[in-house]
Amino acid sequence: MISEFLSYSIVPLLSALAIPFLGRKNEKITEILANVTILAGLINIGYILFNPSNHRNQYSTFTQDGFTLLMIFTIYLVAMCVVFFSTRMNDRKIDKNSYYPLIMLSVSAMCSMVMARDFFTLYIFMEALAVTSFALITTDDGRGGIEGALKYFLLTFPASALIIIGLALLMIVSGGFSFEHIQAQIIGAPDFLTFLALSLILLGFLIKSGMVPFHFWTPDAYQGSYSPVSAYLAGIVTKISGVYAIIRLSMFFKLFDDKAYKASEMLLLIGFASIAWGAIAAMRQKDFKRMLAFSSISQLGYILMGAGTFTTLGIIAAIFHLFNHATFKTTLFLNSASLEKNAGTTDMKKLGGMEHNMPVTSWTSIIALFSTAGVPPLSGFWSKIMIIIALWMTGSEFYAAAALIFSIVTLAYFMIMQKKIFFGKANPEFAHVKEVDFTLLSPVLLMSAIIIAAGVFFPYVYDYLANTIATRMVI
C-alpha cells in the first residue's frame, strides 16, 4: 500500500473514533462530523480527479492508478449521498452513534481496499469491510436485518477460505502477493499454478460479490436492512468488496493472453447466468427493494461479462458500468427509502398512482431505470453498448445477443415496477402521502444529473476513461 492517498482511509477512521465521544451528548455533532468528513473527502478527490492540470498530465505525479482514483471518488460520492440522506431522514429508531461510525469505518476499509497494491492487503480490508457490513445490515434491529446479516456472513465465509488458499498457493509459486510481483511472474513464465491460484482468489471474490449461484444472500440482506444501508450496500459496498477485485484480477488474466481462456469462459458464463437469473427472478417480485436486489445481481452480470472479455475495451466498459451502477442503483434504493419513509411501505401490491403524490421521486426513478435498462442517451446505455461491442469483438456473439435481450427484460421488470408503484390507479389509502422535502431529494437529483450528464457528454467521458484512467493501469 502506498501512503500518498492514505488520508482517504485515515480521516474517516479517525472520524469514526471521534464520533462516539464527541456526539455522546448531542447527536447533531455526530451528524455534522460525519457529513463534513465525507464531504471534505469528496471535494478533495473530486479536485484531484478533475483538476485540469492533473488531467492533462494523466496523473503522472501519482503512483496510484486511475482506476483506484475513480473508485475512491465513487465511494465518497455514494457515501455522501447516503450519509446526507440518513441525516435528513432523521430516523429516531437507529443509534446514530454506532451507525455513522460504522459508515465511516466501511468508507475507510473500502478506500484501503482499492488502494491496496497487493492481494494480502486487499484481503485484510475486504474482511474488515465485511465486518462493518454485517453490523450495518442490522442497523434498525429488525428481524429481517439480523437474518440478512447472518446469511451474508454464513454464505460468504467459503469466500474467505478460498481466497486464503489461493493466496497460499500464490506465495508458494511466486513468493509474493504484490501486483508488480505477480505481473512480472505472469509475463516471465505464465504457468498453471499461478493461474490456479488467481482462479481460486477469483472464485472467492465471485462469492463475495454475490454472483449466481452464490447470490442467495443478496435479496434477503438488501430487503432486510435499513433502507439507506441497502442503498449503500448495493450501490458501493458489495461492489468494492467483490467486483472491484474481479476487475483487478481480470487485468492479470489478460496478461496470460490465450492461456486464461477458461477463466474468461467461466466469467462469461457466470455473468450470463447472473444476468438471466437476476432479470427473470426480478419480474415477479412484489417488494421494491427485493426487486432492486435481483436487478443488482443482473447488472453485476454485465460488469462480469465486460471484465471477462479480458480486453482493454471490456475492462474499461466494466469500470464505467460499475460507476454507472453506483449512480442508478443508489438513486433507486434511495427512492425506495423515500417511499418507505412517507408511504410506510415498499410493497408493490399496495402502492399505486404515486406519481401525483411524489412526482420527483417518480421522475428520478424513470431516469435511473432507463439508465439501467440502457436507454440512450443515458450513461447506462453507453457502458452496456461498450460491453456488448467488447463481447462481439472477442467472438462471444451469443453472450452479446443475450446481453442485448436481457436489457429488454430489464426494461420490462422496471416498467412493471414503475407501473405498479408510480403509475396506475391511485390507492386511496395513500392519498395523503406527500413528496419528501428537497433536502432528501437532493442526493437522488444529484445522481440523476450525473446519469444524464455522463450519458449526454459521453464523448468526453470516454476520452477521460480511455486516455486518462486506462493509461495509468496495468491493462
Add this chain to the structure above:
Amino acid sequence: MNINLIPILLPFFSALLILAVSEKTKYLKELLSIGVTLTALLASIITLGNSLGGDFAEIRLPWLYNLAQFSLKADMLSAFILASVSLFSLLIAIYSFSFENKGPSKWFYFNLLFTQALAAGAVMSDSLITMLFFWEGMLVFLYTFIALSKTDQASKNTALKAFMINAVTDICLMTGVIITGYLASTFNMSEIAENKLVLSGWATFGYVLLLIGAMAKAGAFPFHTWIPDAATDSSAAFMSYVPAAIDKLIGIYFLARASVYLYKLDGTMSMVVMSIGALTIIIAVMMAFVQQDYKRLLSYHAVSQTGYMILGIGTLHPIGIAGGLFHMLNNAVYKSCLFMTAGSVEKQAGTNSIDKLGGLFRNMPVTAVCFIIAAAAISGIAPLNGFFSKELVYKGALETGHVIFFLAAEIGSFLTLASFLKLGHSVFFGKRPQELAEVREAPVSMLFPTALLAGLCLAFGFGAFWPINVLIAPSLANLGMLPACELSGFHLDNLYWVSVIVILLAVANHILGVSLAGNKASKASDHIHHAPVLKPVYEMAEKRYFDLYHLVMNKVPAMAKTLFKVDRLMDKLTDDLPSASFNAVSKNLGEAHNGSYLLYMAVTFVGIVAYILFIGGMK
C-alpha cells in the same frame, strides 16, 4: 415566363384560390374557372403555334438531386394533346355553369382545374419521372372528383373502385418507368427516342408495364370496369370531362409514346396490343348495346371506342397510328358531346332511364340535333369525323394483313350504330310519355358547348384534311413516322361501300328489333340480349362475374380474416408466449429463494465444486 407553364400553373393556383371563395357567392367560381380555362386555352394555342413553327420552349430544371430533371417540352404531339385538354376543360367549365347535378360547385371546379393542370403537366413532360409525378397526381383528383360529385355512399364506393384500379395500374406504370429509365440510362423521353429500346428480357417486361399503365388510363379492357359504375354514380359533367376526354387523351398519348417513341415493338407485341384493342371493342360494345341507362350506355361506348385507338396504334403502321390519334381526338369531341346531351336530358327530364324517355325532339330540338350529329359521327357515317378516323384505323388493320382485326372493328361499328339507333329512337323519337310534355330546352350555357362540339364533328368531317394535316401529320413526324401516302381525303373505295353495308345492316337490325319488341324502341336490343347463348353471359356480366376488381374484392374479407389469424398467431408467438414463459420461470425462480439456509449453502457448494473442477481440468 415560359408560356408552357401557363396551362399548368394558372389552373393550379386558381384551384387553390377557388377553395378560398365563399360558398355563398353565385357564379363567381364558375366565371373564374371559365376565365382561367379560356386563358389556358389561348396559351395552349400559342404553344401549339410555336411548336408547329419548331419552337418547343423546353424547360429543364434539376430535380430530385439530379436523379431526374424536371423537364417540360411542348413538341408537336404534346402541344396537340395540350390544346385538346385545354379546349375540353373550357367547354366543360362552360357546360357546368348551370348544371346543378355536378355536385358542390366549389369542389367540382377545384377538381376540374387540378385535373387540367396535372393533365397539362403530364402531356408536356419530357422526363418520365416528371410525367409520373403529374400522372399520379391525377389519381388523387380522380378519387375526389367522383367521391364529391354526389353525397351518397355509392359514389364513394365507385370512387374507391376507380382509385384502386388506377392505383394498381399506376404502380405498374411506375415500375415500368423505372425499368425503362434504367435500361436506357436516362429518363428523358427525347433522349430515349434517339436510341429506342428493343423488346427483349427486361425491356419486354418494362414495356408491358407501361402498356398496362397507359391502357388502364385510357380505360381499356379489363381495366374499364369503374367507368360504367361512375356513369351511374357521378355526374354527366364528370363523365364528359374525365373518362370521355382527358383520360383518353392522356392514355392514348402515352400509349403512342411508349409503343412508337420509346420502344421498337416486334410483331408479337403488335399482335398483343391489337388483340387487346379488338377485345375491348367487341366486349364493351356488346355491353353497351343492351344498356337501359343513357349515361351507362355511353360509358360502355367510351370504353369501346378506346379499342379502335389501341387497335390503330397497335398496327404500328403510320396510317393506323394516324387513325388512332385522330380517333382519340374525334372520340373526345363526340363522346363529350354525347355525355353533355345526356346531362341536359337528365337535368330537364329528370331521368336517364331510356324506357321512361321518348319523343323529346319537339321539346329539346337543339340537343336532339347535336345528339344525332354526334351519334352519326361515333357510328362512322360518311362525311362526319368518325368516319375518317375509323377508315384510317381499318386501313391500318388491313395493312398488317390480319383481317380478323378489321372484322372485329366492323362488328364494333355495326353494334355501335345499332345501339345509337336504339338510344336515339327511344329518347328523342317515338311516343312521348305524358309527364314529359312540359320539358323545355336546356339553358344556353349548356347548349353552347354541346353545339360547339357537334359543330366540330361536322368541321372535322367535312374538313378532315385540316386536323389531319395540321395536327396529326406533324405528330406522326414527331414520333418519327412519316406516312407513305396522303392521309386525308375522301375515297370512294371498297371501305366506303363496306361502311354503307354496315349502316344498312344496322338499320335493318334495328327495324327487326323494334318490331320484335312490339314497337318499343328501348327494347330494340332484346332479340340479341335474350339470344340463346348470350343471355346467360349477359346475366353473368351484369352480376359482375367478369369484373376483375369485384373478383378480387370478394376475396378480401376472407384474406383479411386469414391475415388477422396469422397476426394473432405471430402475436402469440412473439408476445404472449415469451411473456407467459418468462412469468412462469420468474415465479419459480422467485419461489426458489425461500430463505432456506441449507438449500442456499448446498447450491453455493455445488457452484464452488463445479468451478474448481472446470478450472482444474485445464491441463
